[in-house]
Each structure stands twice: as C-alpha cells, then as structure tokens.
Amino acid sequence: MRLEDPKLLAALAELGVEHRPDTALAGETSLGIGGTTDLLLIRRHDAIPDLLKLLDSQHLPHKFLGGGSNLLVQDGELPWLVLQLARSEPEVTLEGHIAHVDAAADLGRTVTFCAKNDLGGMEGLIGVPGTVGGALRMNAGAYGMQIGTYVREVKLYRAAERRLEILSGDRISFEYRHTSFAPDDMMLAVKLELPSKPFKEILQGIRICNEKRRASQPLGQKSAGCIFKNPSGASAGRMIDELGLKGLSVGDARVSNRHANFFVNAGRASAADMLSLIAHVRERVAKAFGITLEHEVVLWLV
Ligand SMILES: Cc1cc2nc3c(=O)[nH]c(=O)nc-3n(C[C@H](O)[C@H](O)[C@H](O)COP(=O)(O)OP(=O)(O)OC[C@H]3O[C@@H](n4cnc5c(N)ncnc54)[C@H](O)[C@@H]3O)c2cc1C
Structure with missing residues (x-):
C-alpha cells in the first residue's frame, strides 16, 4: 500500500510519524520473507489515538509490527500499512522490583538489564528475539516461564474504546502463546514486577537456557x-x-x-x-x- 496524498503525509508528519515508503518486510522479519508496503514509525504514544482515527477515516487498514520474529508475511505488494513503535531511550527504568519497559524495547536487552540490577524470573526469555510488545501480545515463554507471570500493568491503545488505557495485570488472561488482548489493541508499555535474585544466580540460569537453545535450535x-x-x-x-x-x-x-x-x-x-x-x-x-x-x-x- 502506497500513501501519496500530500495532505495525509503532512498530517502524519504533524503527528510525529515517520513515513517509510515501500518497505520490504523480508528485511524486517526473522524469516526473511514478505512483500512491500509503507511503514509508519510512531515516535509519540500520545499521537496514537489521532493517528488511528486518521487511518480509519481514510479506510487505510494496518497491522502492528514488533521485531518481526514471529511472522510469516505474504509476498508482493501488501494491501495494508505497517505501524511500528520507534525505540525510546531509556527502554527500561527501575523502581524497586518494578521494571517500567517500553513496548519497543528489545526483549533480550530488557532481561539483561533487569538481571544486572538483581531482578530475575525472565531467564528463559533470554534467547527469544523481538520486542517486549510482541512478547506481551504472544505471551512469549520458554523453559517453564512466560512473560505474563510478571505483568503488573500494561499501557495500551484500546481499539474498541479508541483511547489509551492502563490495564492491570489481573484483568489480562495470559495463556500458552495466547492473551486476552483484542486483535487490534496496541501494546505501548508494561510494568513488570520481578523477583529479587543475585546477578550471579540469574546469570547461571541464563547460561543454562542459552546452552539448551544452542543445542536444540537452528540459531x-x-x-x-x-x-x-x-x-x-x-x-x-x-x-x-x-x-x-x-x-x-x-x-x-x-x-x-x-x-x-x-x-x-x-x-x-x-x-x-x-x-x-x-x-x-x-x-x-x-x-x-x-x-x-x-x-x-x-x-x-x-
Ligand atoms: C530463533 C527464534 C527463537 C524463538 N524462541 C521463542 C521461544 O522460546 N518462546 C516464544 O514464545 N517465542 C519464541 N520465538 C518467537 C518470537 O520471538 C516471539 O513470539 C516474540 O515474542 C515475538 O516478538 P516480536 O516483537 O518479534 O513480534 P512480531 O513478530 O513483530 O509480532 C508478533 C505478533 O505480535 C503483534 N505485535 C507486535 N508488537 C505489538 C505491539 N506493540 N502491540 C500489539 N501487537 C503487537 C504483531 O501484530 C503480531 O501479531 C522465537 C523466534 C525465533 C526467530
């Protein structure tokens, strides 16, 4: 899908959205497969309701891309836009046992950052590629753990209500690679409540998981x-x-x-x-x- 209307492009720029025309999704997915479409990179969470209203008013379908590590995308010219959150700095901040994490944050870096600050629990996720937003949507997990266990609160764009919302973890159901989010909800940030553990102990857990992956997966x-x-x-x-x-x-x-x-x-x-x-x-x-x-x-x- 190609956006060419100058008025629409100007409105996107005003919302701080970067327009990347003709993006090959083969280059954005870990499978290296996928056709082309325009990608909209979102830099401000507060612009999302207006952005989605704008796209809806123009009947422009869209999909959310995280790190592209769990996707198989059709070839050729794609009939929808792709929305992606831009990385923000810092990706993670800590407040006691709570990690405030941006949805665009890299999952592996988040696990490592928390580990270095003696917060564990997510050792099994160390080799899972992609973003924290994608992990939330998929309830990513491995070696007996899943991210949903640690979710205290999620900030998201609720498509049904057309607004940003904070949802407490106990109102979300996290099952095996399944969550109760609506298909067009967009994850923006999460608070993870993590158990205290000495860094050395977490590192040992990470090493064991890495070894298991290396031994069994085509990395x-x-x-x-x-x-x-x-x-x-x-x-x-x-x-x-x-x-x-x-x-x-x-x-x-x-x-x-x-x-x-x-x-x-x-x-x-x-x-x-x-x-x-x-x-x-x-x-x-x-x-x-x-x-x-x-x-x-x-x-x-x-
Ligand atoms: C080598 C390898 C090993 C893997 N091992 C594991 C494993 O052990 N356990 C496991 O669970 N998975 C594993 N995966 C799969 C994948 O890494 C996870 O599912 C990951 O959490 C997907 O995150 P992503 O950001 O790449 O999401 P994407 O692939 O970009 O998207 C996946 C889904 O999430 C949606 N999504 C992404 N970001 C958002 C957002 N911000 N808001 C709303 N929806 C969003 C997309 O629309 C799509 O429906 C592995 C993949 C690879 C390549």
Missing part, C-alpha cells in the same frame, strides 16, 4: 521460532520428527534438521513455499496422530 538460520503450538500433553516437534520430516523442503523452505518445529528459509524461500510446507506437515501429522496442529507463527496473508 543463525532464518526462522520464526516454532511454527506450531504444542498440543496439550504432546510436542509438535517430536511428532514431526517421528514422521521423518526433518529436512523436508518446498523450494528453499525447509523443516530444520536440528529442530523439527523450526522451519527455516534456507535461501530465497517465498511465502508460498513456506505455506505449502506448513500445510503439508500439518496434514501428515493429522493423518498419523489425529491431531490438527495450530500455528504459533502469525500469518499475515492477503
């Missing part, structure tokens, strides 16, 4: 993490592995040889290649185990 290859959620009481990766599907390819889209639930872009995979591989694996698992796997990766399809 350094283009992926979006796990493609499927684990069904209750089962492992999607184990089922795919048992079917001998590691290494299976459609074009350059490939089931990782290292972790059967990671599908990698081994070169110039298209969205169609990846989708076809996902559909094939899903069908094989359904036939063999009678289980229909649910996507963990978020699909942005036309």
